[in-house]
Amino acid sequence: MQIPPPTHELGEMQRTMECEELVHPLIDAIVSAATSSGWTVEEALMAVEEVVKDIRTNKPSA
Helix, strand or coil: CCCCCCCCCCCCHHHHHHHHHHHHHHHHHHHHHHHHCCCCHHHHHHHHHHHHHHHHCCCCCC
16 A cells, blocks of 8 residues: 655645545545445444544554
8 A cells, every 4th residue: 555645735734635535545445345344334434433543542453
């Protein structure tokens, strides 16, 4: 998986939007893979949200 470097300066709103556009398909792929395995979309999204919370608070992965 390769994500190109940002094209905007740190702090610019476009930089955040650019990152979101690049990460969005990856999250879509994770949710799609989870739903293909029998999880609901809501379960997959809740799991992603919990992982984000863990990363924000520097909790180790399970």
